[in-house]
Amino acid sequence: MLPLPSAQQLRYLIALSELRHFGRAAAACAVTQSTLSAGIMALERQLDAQLLDRTVGKKVVFTPLGHDIANKGRQALEALEAVPQLAAAARTPLTGALRLGIIPTIGPFLLTPLVKIIRLRFPQIVLSLTEDTTEHLLEKLSLGRLDMLVLAMPCLCDGTETLPLWQDPFHVVMPEGHDLSHLTHVPVERLENQRMIMMEDGHCLREQTLAVCRQGRGWDSSDGEGDSTFTATSLQTMVEMVELSLGIGVVPALAIENGLLQNHRVVARPLSGGPVWRTIGLAWRPRSPRAADFHTLASAFATLAPANRETPRPDLSAIGKKDTARSK
Template sequence: MLPLPSAQQLRYLITLSELRHFGRAAAACAVTQSTLSAGIMTLERQLDAQLLDRTVGKKVVFTPLGQEVARKGRQALEALEAVPQLAAAARTPLTGPLRLGVIPTIGPFLVTPMVRTIQERFPQIVLSVTEDTTERLLEKLSLGRLDLLILAMPCLCDGTETLPLWRDPLQVIMPEGHPLASASHVSAEQLEDQRMIMMEDGHCLREQTLAVCRQGRGWDSSDENDATFTATSLHTMADMVALGLGIGVVPTLAIDNGLLSTHPVISRPLSGGPVWRTIGLAWRPRSPRSADFHTLAAAFSTLAPAAE
């Protein structure tokens, strides 16, 4: 029978493949650098295979086989870690650590009521929250560093299970006195020739805004790069709109939670379709905590704004 790698050896290898630095990988695993290096070398001897290319100096370079072993090892470690999680979930649902990820266009406006909901209804959950872009959160989810994500859809969420919570309509924000301010609604066609302020690359709201703009006209890459300003947050976008640099598209969730309260900026609903995003949850497929996440989704759904 072939010797099987230990969970610790796989953890060393996977962490090194993610961080590409022996010192940082050792710190992440809470061991010394020599311990981590020895563990990986022992794994290579067990497999009778070279996983790292040590001919390139101090750089961490994986061989093609090493990359594949790290990928398979990650899957194996996830499956192994799911065993006690499955037993714990069966014994005591909705308890223990929950690592929650949320995107920046949702976090400032929804984290507080969601955290309070968890604290009040599920006090045995030990919660931690990470805010990051959709792409980075999905990567952390796939690596097992997060358990559950709060995202805006549509998004490239392949490799996850998703559950929609509610629709969040998009609105146009503009300076007071803007020509579009007299309209009760703004259509996608009316955004033509407007100077748009968008979120920077990596934020899903940027792609959702571009999708709305394309409804009115055929935007190409030059339109997206040359005719827009970019913002790092919705609050920065509101600042830029107030300065008259352009108009923006923001979710109703942000407006209802005071985004424009300190700015001489007004909003108008977008008309046409689809002119909304969907707030939802995402988690790893076949997670042993899937039932917990459905229960949390039902609780979070009570936070949806009342239909007008």
């Protein structure tokens, strides 16, 4: 009988395949770099196969066989981890650990009601929370370090199941007395030639803002990004930059409705024309044995949508059915 790789060996290989860096892969697996390297070398000896091309210096390059084995290992590890999860879900649904990830442009404004609704409706859930950028959360989800994410879509969420909850309209935030402040709604075309304050790279709101700006006729994304002298790490910082007349910013309604602009000498106007919103939604690994639990949680989370939203909420009545919605 052929010796089987251990789950830990597969985790090391998958982490290195995803991150392409020994240090980051080791950190993701909570081990030292030498431990991870030794584990992969032991797997190579066990399989009598070369998984990494070590002739290219410090770069992490998988051999074709190594790439195939990493993909198969990912499927095998997901199936192995699903066994105890499936048994636990069958015994007592909506109990046990839930490792939830949330992005920084949602977390400060939705975290409190999310935690409250989980404690009230699902008291047997043991919740842990991680706030990070979309890219990093998706990475942790794929490595099995998180169970479910609260994201803003559209995003590059390939390889996940996604479920939209509600739409979150965008507003333009500008200093008092700005040329656009007299408008009740700001057409996207009026963003042309405006100095935009963007979130820094890694935040999905940056890409969503650029997508909104591109709807304006004649708006050149390269010119717009080049003119974006100021970038912010948080919405709070963005509003302070706007107040200093360094530019204008695109901010989701969720943040404004939760007091982001309080005590700041700025005004906000809704955007109009084209898709001028993001969608708050959930994401998890495909074929998760806890999919029914996540649909139930989604049904509860959807009740947090502001009552004045004109967009319909998703039909969550078919609890447990596989969601086929994908982020574009």
